[in-house]
Amino acid sequence: MPKSRPQLPTRVVAPGNGVSVRTRLRLDSDERVLLEAIGAHLTRARNSDLAAARRGEKANHRYKALVEQFGIHSRYAGTICLDNDAATKAAKEHLRRHLAGLRRAVATLEHRISAPTRSSCGCGERRGCSSCRGGYATANERWQKLRRLDARRAELARVETRLAAKDYPVVYGGRRLAGTRHHLGKAGLTETQWRRAWSEARHWFGCAGNAGKSGGNPCLTLTRGDGGRWHLTVSVPKPIAEQFGTSTRVQLRHPIALHHRSRELEERLNARSAVRVDLQPDTDTKGRARTYLRLSWVRPAPEAVDLAAARAGGVVGVDLNADHLAATHVDGSGNPVGRPVRIPLDLADASTRTRDGRLRAAVTAVLEHAKTTGATAVAVEDLDFTDSKTREKFGRRRTFRHLIAGFPTAQFKDRVVAMAATQGLAVIAVDPRYTSRYGGASWQRALSTPTVVATRHEGASVAIGRRALGHGLTTRAGRKTGPGKPRQRPVPHQCDGSDARPSAGQERATTDTTEATIRTGAHTPPVHTRQPSRHPPQASGVATPGGLTEQVHAGHRFPGSPHTG
Template identity: 40%
Template sequence: MLAERLECERADREIGRVRVVRGSKRLLNSRHHLEAVGLNENAWRRQWEASRRFFQADGESGRRFGNETIRISPDGEVSIKLPAPLAHLANSKNGRYRLACRVVFHHRGQEWTDRIAANRSVAYRIHEDIHRRRWYLTASWQIPLVRTVPLVQVRAGGLVGVDTNADHLAVWRLDVHGNPVGRPHRFNYDLSGTAQHRDAQVRHALIRLLHFARRHGLAIAVEDLDFAAEKTREKHGRRRRFRKLISAMPVARLRARLVSMAAELGIAVVVVDPSYTSRWGAQHWQKPLTNKNTKTTRHDAAAVAIGRRALGHSIRRRTAPPRTHQSDGCGHRTVQAAPVAPGREGTRPRIPGPRTRSVRAGYGAKAGNQRAQHRSGHAAEHASWQQDPLPLSP
């Protein structure tokens, strides 16, 4: 049966015959059976004309709100770019016709908002429903296939460490060795006001983060935060201010939207364990990264700790020896240790023996030879080649 249908389609293609019916073939066949479908000719004609009366436009990535012909703003305002013969009918600037009504997408509306905010392509279709006597606008886009990238490939060029906070995202770029590159960045957002305002603030911060990561061609490292069991009174007691703070952090929504938006741009996301990232980051990285030009905060140091953990390095820095015990002239001897190096996070083991190149008297190789310290009894003073003292008088 499939082979026969294939032969029919090939024959139609060779002779240039196209079997397409605007409004579906079922509606066309019902014209010959009006009594069976319960319609008269006028009712059927209205359905036929309504099904053939529509307007659609494909989207374009990079254009404003993802579509130049049918443009819909985040607040639901619809405007249509009119062709040159109809430019005199425009009621807005740049030859656009703005509709009086606004649209709302209840199904997957958040994904649609994220796409148009990033100027990703969205296709629209405006059509009439004759049964409900209403006009509808349908939005559609292609969902890319999310592929799992090997962790070795993600770490090849470094990562962007991100620390999530109640009012901002602390971001710092790290190279493949876990060293911070450049200066820290902060993407602020305000979670006060209405729900739409909060969503817009989070979306804007994520877009800035994704553009920063895409500009450098790096993946993003975030914490796997979950405050579902961390904001109870049994755990934190009467610390109402702290419980209110962690309750206001949109970690679940931010993480879900970050993954979906990163998949659209082809950016990999690495999720790490959040244990002790803020504490160890402040302990080991905040002071070394602070200078007279850059003041490193606790959150910036936590971003470095998150990035190092995603790269497979330890968070804690290697302990440097005392300044007077450094063999290269009181210079800096701390180097980056590999993850497989034993004891890379601990202190240097104490090696018995002298710590400096100069040896004090009594502590060197001849420390046990007391004759070397008593010059009058040393055997070298009575060697055969030594001249006897001259007499003072004849």
Template identity: 40%
Template structure:
């Protein structure tokens, strides 16, 4: 057991700190769409120039340069539009910087792994902690060449990191590269350009507390009227007072509409974003705001009424309900999803699976225990080598997306989410729970057993079912055998209550009194003159 790593303690996951809701802008006129595109294209050009200036500043950027960038943009838009653009630019640069650090760490990990494996003899077996040597001389030679390639990439990435140089594409690198593969994407050049312009348009404004309806740039009234403050070069397009353009549509937020209405009526900050879905020819409005962090319940209170352990897999969620003592209750649950197809389809599949899980937990008053998964260091080809199937399996697990969705949806229903260390849950769950929970009518899978292990770890119990009884005494004379009763449970040290009557159903009810007068089978009794005489043959050797 000395080679096992230390298992971290479970904890209650804090709730979300922000809210975002979306609705469709229906019945827009041709003039409305034209004005929205003109505003978005104009602000997009300003955002591109500002992003270029921010990337050129690099690590030397300070608050004075930020103020200067904002003053330059204010001349061609407004102070509020300039503030939204500079803030979005800074967030985009910071995101690229974090991605650059992750790429740098991945290159370092790959170099370390290849260097270690090249130093080992061919065919040497690896361990749980480190991989072994390469199988063939050909593979060793190919990996030595790859090491030189990774070294060059690492030096270049490290130099860019130290200089503060980042690479950002407004609109996304994937869509940009699609321009060179239009036939594979089944797009014409005009369709691609329309999509490219729609993604790059800038139509978002940050909220301001104390201002009318929480936002002066993009204003939405309680009755659903949407108006936009036009940039200075487009002021001639205004159809309302104070250089504003009012859309011909009225919006209604079906989800969290009451919360949104309460915020804007109290003039609290609400940020808005307008974007076009070119595939559906639709326009959408997204409202977002921050909320105070949800106060999480104590761990003991979260698991006081039992919980449901959940094991995340590539195509389903395996779950099992456990009581406070860590015993599985009822039958295992399975919530399936299909992660093929478009992004919207995959997101909807995960959402529907989580809804069914949350409804079950809410109906029975249970907390949810999940693994605190992080596959950032587990997806490298250098660590797992030729195990392509395993690497694809890890990449297919929607760990981050599912965790974010689960936390936000559970917070709305008031369901605590407990995160546990994922170490050895699948292995120990299959070892201790898969066979005992399998019967003639129910086949327990490895994932079901892992769900039980996750739930027991969240409850603070060991994963194994029982401790071994003393070898010198195969009874309860040495105390309670199981580890499932906690110290505060009354009667845990008491003796087993005696159940009167026979122990098997095959014995008739009067067998207890008959058994008391029955003589051993090794003694042959002969009745002679009302005396008991023992056969002398039994006394001989």
């Protein structure tokens, strides 16, 4: 059995130094036809160079051949070689990650198949004994996994062969869209609609920036026109210029509207710093053709943020779930402050653009909550659900596997890091293990009130914040003080700063003390322990101080409950 991975260190995630903005181009009919012809010409040049890039030929010889064969600017040709090399490298890394995942899957299957099945062991234990614990439940399931093991070994051999032959698959436009051509009825597309989507996905029209050039780019140049507005000047390849009877430099009539990060972009253009420019055709929901201008550049590397400085003002712990984000402000002493915040995140059955917009809105709400509470950092889990071992680990639990696959882990971490840097906030990544378990066991009751029952996800956000601050997932007051004694959980600070105690009807008539103070710092206010309710908890619910219950899973029950297993 492969060994479990070591614990991930708590670290401050450095923000990226790349910036990309997009704006729409206003085009006349003749300009649109000209730009479409230039884009089709450059796309053919890019596709012709792809085979040479996959063979590993030198970029210096390839870009000279492109200039001679297609009559394009040398900067166009150099950008084509650069992009094809990057796509080939990405395909190579994808194959290597796929190879590592297949090896882990094969190792897991071989280990579980080698153990006896629990039905044939005869131990009678639910989870199996020491000999059959790693095996499958029945002989039929083991036989099905044998078939899957053969399939995984065959796939592993194919990937190893491709890597040895340096055959790295690159499909511009995407394999999914390419396969949709054979299932147009199922996709709800006509052949004309598919061909338009295919041409837009494979379209290439761009140029890498060049420092020292006017407008930051020699082929797609932004220059100031009358009235101080920015205009785009396009370098036209010689064959297209001869076809349309135009010059090799054409300036578009309508100005460019710069909105997002306009000040930073104008500073770079005035300083003649490098700016990459790409033209992207698109079709809106009403079938109208649109053309967008994407500008991207690289900032100087930001200074590294010290972990102690990121923890100075407390953190906002964020628990990522399939349908919402749970966020709680945790002060420097590890105590939750105020009520948790639940941010909806509806990503099911949505397009990529819609998912990205909703994720951005959710991250914006988290950052606004952090700025309002005075926190200096946002704490997130360092999740990675792309491991191929997930299917072998969770087996036939298809619903749960589908739920995990829907987590936007990489997108969320990239978005929150980039957007937090603009707000002056740091992002701390922590190890995700046991945060939900201890959050539901230790902090769910503490966050609950007589009228509001907290979820285990809100408790997990507190555990994430505490781990980011260097504290344990729970507190000393949450541990058992003796054999058979229930655990007492601290309640968070009140929203109004008061230390109101539970009413007399909510206190248990015992000889135990009704208050407990957590002393985590010289200036930390006392935090009172909320006593359990006199009403016995139901078997399928969670006991709250007011006797309220909520239908939840067994994992939501609190330690010390008579129904806790």
